[in-house]
Amino acid sequence: MIEAWVAAIACAAPGLPDWPTARRVLRGELPYEPVELPRYQPRLLPPNERRRAPPAVRQAFRVAEALFENAPLAARDCATVFASSDGDTGITQRISIGLATPARTVSPTDFHNTVHNAAAGYWSIAADARLASTALSAWDASFAAGLLEAAAFVTVEGQPTLLVAYDVAVPEPLHAKRPIDTSAGVALLLTPEPSRGTLARLGIEAVASARPSTLADARLEALRRGNPAARALPLLEAVARERPTAVELAEAEACSLRVEVQPA
């Protein structure tokens, strides 16, 4: 079992605009109303980059910046794991559409923004974060795979690690092939030891397969299934409820995890 401590959390999804609100919704203290989030302007990006930041970068920054408003560590002192199933499909599609024309135009900015680690790269520049950074995908299991990677990093390297999971709405015509309707993001700061303000202890185990934990509220469950980053919701609910419990983050094809959550 891999142990890691949750020092801070952030999230952003329709109806869950921040962790304090999400925490109350997940505790059943507030009804869940899926209201779309407004477009986000990353604060840490310089003005030009802020203006031109693509949707996936905005979504990653929305939760990473929120997390560090209330975290015991500075962003530059954390390694990072960025987990996204599909990255920025708007850019991938724009490039493919351009390549399908006789001129085969590709914007150079689009091209370097299409790498799966674009958000990770922009974050490292904005936060002057020079430690290790990774970007990964495991389709619907991207959050679980990111959590495993981040927890392994914390345990083996002994370094605090920021996990950012994010996925954005997929535009047509690709949407029919990958129906993600809304954007969602979750950020966790994991540390190798508990400290003042630690929210929970996680005990993480890779398991052969499992039925995923679900949410009782039908619309929250729809959110969980509708965006790969929202697959984190059962874990967020466990932390919000402050009772020892175990959740299954299970997607048969890549990475099933059993996570014991112990409130701090």
Add this chain to the structure above:
Amino acid sequence: MQPLGISAFTLTSALGRGCAAHLDALLAGRSGLRPCAFDGCALPTWTGTVEGLDIPLSGQLSEWDCRNNRLAEAGLSQDGFTNAVARARKRYGATRIATCIATSTSGVEQGERAYRERGASGPLPDWFNHRTTQNVYSVGGYVRARLGLAGPCAVISTACSSSAKVFASAARLIATGCVDAAVVGGVDSLCLTTLYGFNALQLLDARICRPADESRAGLSLGEAAGFALLERSEADAGELLGYGESSDAWHMSAPQPEGRGAAAAMRDALARAGRGASDVDHVHLHGTATRANDVIEDKAVRAVFGAGIACSSTKGWTGHTLGAAGIVSAALSLLCLRHGVLPRSLNTGRVDPEISAHVLLQTRRTAVRRVMTNAFGFGGSNCSLLLGAAP
């Protein structure tokens, strides 16, 4: 860290399929680069193409069919690699083996075909399956299913550092005890996205790439599939002695001018291996042949190793295989460790006077004990590996 055993590895690239073809090409000084003949590409550039990828994947795994996964299949089928994995599966159990594969292109070429067929409007064709082809994870899903593995699986995609980082990720998973072994690898294939994308950034050379050469003018792209099996105490094919990772925190598509991040990754790899600069016999450079990379990497190499260290890039043989560059350098280095080869920097004529590390211009046969490989990617992602010969 304790050295991690490498019990098997394999490589397929423009040099051919399997380790023997690669050793042969290295010793003969025979490049796999040719003028680009990729269908639909009108750019004056050279590429390293893997021949014979026209045959679709069939049977139970046919839903994964795309150029990138055909290349993965071609790569897995060499050097008895699937047998080595089957033995590991029997020994540890399928759930105790992780799959850590890297890519930057994945099956985006399949998406390119779909959008071409779609034309100016309307839906994408029915046959286009985004999940099993274009999506980043596709190559990991394919390899895991193909090898009958059931442990954790993720695809790492950090541009040109990707298939070096999979070694670090796998080493950590093994160190936590949640798995006993890992299949690591990288697969990237030629596509219009990377050809026209690098062209838009003015990073492609119209001539064959010439790493470290004073007249170098950019990249020759290549495609490749490479894999390695990592196990704690089976080191027949070599050892992972250390790994180092860092971020430049500088610019999305240009390296930090002093090579600060690159030097940090190399130092981190040495420190993790418990080794000093003088223990390293060769630096297998990232050496992409862009104006910026080669001179900046040289600064970093000199800062860590001093000016005398033997170094070379093999991009002149295979081209820059992007998401597969890390595994290509690792596999070629393991071959060099096994057979006692210090490869020259192919296509290099006159070394740039600004580059003062000892760039090899002749291939040498000599015992090689430890090689450092570098892989540096867009977004300032850096990863260096220290590899050792089989003990």
